[in-house]
Amino acid sequence: MTRLLSLTLVSVALASPVAAQQTLNIYNWSDYIAEDTITKFEEATGIKVVYDVYDSNEVLEAKLLAGSSGYDLVVPTSNFLQRQVKAGIYMPLDKAKIPNLGNLDPGLMKSAAAYDAGNAHSAIYLWGTTGIGYNIDKVAERLGDAAPTDSWSLVLDPANAAKLADCGISILDSAVEVMPGVLAWLGLPPDSTDPDDIEKAMAALTAIRPYVRYFHSSQYITDLANGEVCLSIGWSGDVFIAMDRAAEAGNGVNIGYTIPSEGTLQWFDMMAIPADAPHPDAAHAFINFVLQPEIIADITNYVFYPNAVPASKEMIDPEITGDPAIYPPQEVLDKLFPATVYDARTDRLINRLWTQVRTGQ
Numbered sequence: 001m002t003r004l005l006s007l008t009l010v011s012v013a014l015a016s017p018v019a020a021q022q023t024l025n026i027y028n029w030s031d032y033i034a035e036d037t038i039t040k041f042e043e044a045t046g047i048k049v050v051y052d053v054y055d056s057n058e059v060l061e062a063k064l065l066a067g068s069s070g071y072d073l074v075v076p077t078s079n080f081l082q083r084q085v086k087a088g089i090y091m092p093l094d095k096a097k098i099p100n101l102g103n104l105d106p107g108l109m110k111s112a113a114a115y116d117a118g119n120a121h122s123a124i125y126l127w128g129t130t131g132i133g134y135n136i137d138k139v140a141e142r143l144g145d146a147a148p149t150d151s152w153s154l155v156l157d158p159a160n161a162a163k164l165a166d167c168g169i170s171i172l173d174s175a176v177e178v179m180p181g182v183l184a185w186l187g188l189p190p191d192s193t194d195p196d197d198i199e200k201a202m203a204a205l206t207a208i209r210p211y212v213r214y215f216h217s218s219q220y221i222t223d224l225a226n227g228e229v230c231l232s233i234g235w236s237g238d239v240f241i242a243m244d245r246a247a248e249a250g251n252g253v254n255i256g257y258t259i260p261s262e263g264t265l266q267w268f269d270m271m272a273i274p275a276d277a278p279h280p281d282a283a284h285a286f287i288n289f290v291l292q293p294e295i296i297a298d299i300t301n302y303v304f305y306p307n308a309v310p311a312s313k314e315m316i317d318p319e320i321t322g323d324p325a326i327y328p329p330q331e332v333l334d335k336l337f338p339a340t341v342y343d344a345r346t347d348r349l350i351n352r353l354w355t356q357v358r359t360g361q
């Protein structure tokens with residue numbers, strides 16, 4: 001009798017929605033999703049999401065290379081994705097399970113295919129540029145009205161950096177995010193892997209090192225917003241999030257974002273499923289969910305990064321779609337350069353020199 005009762009309880013439990021619930025483990029960039037995206041997905045699918053964040057490709061890559069990360073869906077940038085695909089880290093997407101792939105802009109997917117042939121393992125989540133966020137008033141106070149706010153000189157010229165040191169300069173904590181812009185400013189090819197060029201770029205960064213308050217890839221959002229730093233080499237949407245937070249706080253901090261005229265990186269962050277993902281079906285369902293125009297429009301409206309779903313554009317705040325610093329016009333797009341894929345030797349050189357830059361040696 002007792003056995004029968006417990007068997008009945010087990011079958012009731014298995015049939016209940018909670019027991020049937022699947023899980024989805026997502027690892028995404030910090031500040032990179034709308035407030036309600038996860039709740040909407042859970043309500044639509046009954047899948048429970050566990051959501052973790054990172055702020056650098058290097059951190060994500062280390063976890064994935066160690067294996068058994070437990071993650072079902074990750075969002076590497078396309079140049080990192082390329083070498084990770086080569087290392088066998090991702091499973092090919094089952095495109096039949098993602099009909100909304102058809103919503104993606106064919107031109108942008110073609111650009112992304114340069115890193116993942118046939119877009120076999122990945123779909124564009126959001127894209128953006130690397131540029132300069134700055135406190136308009138503090139920079140004008142220190143550099144005057146002629147401050148070169150349209151150029152990397154604003155921060156890479158040591159004379160300017162010295163004048164901004166007291167109000168705080170921050171730089172992304174990743175050599176490969178920063179170096180292409182520095183190379184372009186030096187008049188060198190932004191995708192150079194020539195050790196001499198790389199040394200020159202690092203020397204330029206070493207020259208401003210005494211004036212840099214910190215290297216970090218997410219703290220600057222809060223610090224720009226509350227006036228704790230006055231210039232950050234950072235990512236487009238993050239700087240706009242800082243502007244939005246400052247405006248909400250009503251603290252009088254006015255922030256600008258510039259895509260330097262010498263050119264900068266245009267990058268794509270890609271949704272991909274690790275080969276050992278415990279819940280690949282749930283991951284496919286999430287990619288399909290996010291690629292609905294209204295869902296990805298909500299995300300762009302919240303984080304100020306452009307997406308690659310053209311049908312979402314009419315649902316995005318016109319102040320965002322009309323802002324050339326977020327959606328750059330063609331003549332600016334033409335000056336952006338794609339993210340470089342570095343071979344292991346160059347990568348080691350860059351990281352060794354970067355450690356010296358960071359530590360000021």
Ligand code: SPD
Nearest residue numbers: 029030031032077235267
């Ligand atoms: N807060 C989200 C930042 C996302 C940045 N992805 C950047 C990749 C640049 N290579």
